[in-house]
Amino acid sequence: MNGRMETKIKVEEKISRMLSEAPSELVDFYYNISVDKEPKTCVEYIYKVKAFLDTVNKPVADVTDTDIARYMHSIEMREAANGQMKQTSFSYRKMVYTIINSFFNYLYKANKISSNPVACINRPKNTDDIKRRKVTSDDFRKILDQVEEGAGSAKAKERQAKWKSRDNAIFTLFMTTGVRETALTEINISDIDWITGTIKVIDKRYKTHVYQMNAKLENAIKAWLVDRENLLQGTECDALFISNRKQRMCANSVAAIVKKYTGAALEKGISPHKIRAGFCSILYEKTGDIEFVRDAVGHASVITTQRYVVKDNTARTKAAGIMNDII
Numbered sequence: 529m530n531g532r533m534e535t536k537i538k539v540e541e542k543i544s545r546m547l548s549e550a551p552s553e554l555v556d557f558y559y560n561i562s563v564d565k566e567p568k569t570c571v572e573y574i575y576k577v578k579a580f581l582d583t584v585n586k587p588v589a590d591v592t593d594t595d596i597a598r599y600m601h602s603i604e605m606r607e608a609a610n611g612q613m614k615q616t617s618f619s620y621r622k623m624v625y626t627i628i629n630s631f632f633n634y635l636y637k638a639n640k641i642s643s644n645p646v647a648c649i650n651r652p653k654n655t656d657d658i659k660r661r662k663v664t665s666d667d668f669r670k671i672l673d674q675v676e677e678g679a680g681s682a683k684a685k686e687r688q689a690k691w692k693s694r695d696n697a698i699f700t701l702f703m704t705t706g707v708r709e710t711a712l713t714e715i716n717i718s719d720i721d722w723i724t725g726t727i728k729v730i731d732k733r734y735k736t737h738v739y740q741m742n743a744k745l746e747n748a749i750k751a752w753l754v755d756r757e758n759l760l761q762g763t764e765c766d767a768l769f770i771s772n773r774k775q776r777m778c779a780n781s782v783a784a785i786v787k788k789y790t791g792a793a794l795e796k797g798i799s800p801h802k803i804r805a806g807f808c809s810i811l812y813e814k815t816g817d818i819e820f821v822r823d824a825v826g827h828a829s830v831i832t833t834q835r836y837v838v839k840d841n842t843a844r845t846k847a848a849g850i851m852n853d854i855i
Contacts, residue, residue: 534776535714539567546574551581553588557634566732568710568779576627589641591632593648600625600649621652662838663806667794668703674793675699690755694769695785697745697752701727702786702800705739706807706825708732709786709800710779715768720749737826808836 547555554577562570581588583602584595603624608614629646636644675696678685688695701712711731719728725741741749749768760774767776783800791797804825811821822833 535710535778536567539571543567543571543574546571546578550574550578551588553635553640554578554581554631556638556640557631560634560638561630572623573627573630576624577631580624580628588635591645593645596628596645596649599628600652618652618654622654625649625652661796661798661802662809663798663802665810667806668810670793671790672696672699672703674789679788679792690759691772693748693752693755695789697748698769698782698785699789699803700745700748702803703807704742704745705729706804706811707737707739708804709782711737712800713767713769713777713779713782716766717753717768718766719768731826735826805836805838808833809838812837 543558547558554574557577558570558574561573565573580596580599583599584591586595600621603616603621605613606616625646629644632641632644632646635641675692678688678692680688698712701707702709705727707729708731711729714730715727720726721728725746727739727741729737729739731737756770760770763774765774765776769777769782771777771781779800786800786803787797790803808821808825811824812818815821818830818833818837821837822830825833825836827833827836
């Protein structure tokens, strides 16, 4: 079984459990969005709609715009780990709004309700005063150095030692290809072609991408495969990256590893998605060719790639120098 199918089966089992006691309208909504959305995305939609319906606690047909407005107000703050209240991010509030709107818009189009109550609610405005952090090539090197050194206490570093080659291979793969974390977890040993020096990856919407391995990535994977065989001790597993349970790693486990090492290296942990954005920013900075970056990262549209690229003040500094020479 390929990694993509293995992951899909696990996610669909989770969806089945989530829908077992859900309203029929939510079940119908799931089957509608499952046509063009990834199973992982469907989970997020089900979770957010279910949370809303549980909070409102009334039949779907009776939900009003006031119910939705109050709910959107209620999610503006959340309790942090230290017990204090913290403002939620704009991206989170926007996502919740989009999902709830999608749910009621489906019900309206399917003639299950007479109107979409979300139509009366304004979309959340971005009030976050947060500057996007640009991940640089220096950051990439710091992270790889941190993997070599380990993160946390002496005992934690001792536990990490036997997984060092795996974690180094994961980061090197992220940094040299910009691959998504879910796609990374679904790579099998058989997806590596040592003759051509390539790795086949099944990405979103079952698109197949073939990545060329450079020398660093090839060496990192080879080193991991030696340790992987010793760790498995004869256990059969197709997955390239395994957990301490000798099973295929899940996306959450990979994200936790990334956050751990990046937190130690950069003072604040970042996500695999941020590594992907860093890949785009670094390539764009080196080439100045957004179409090249789009093709390299596998985006369907340059518009998407432009959102990934974090620019600094280089252009304005260069412009000031040019105009200084002119005038």
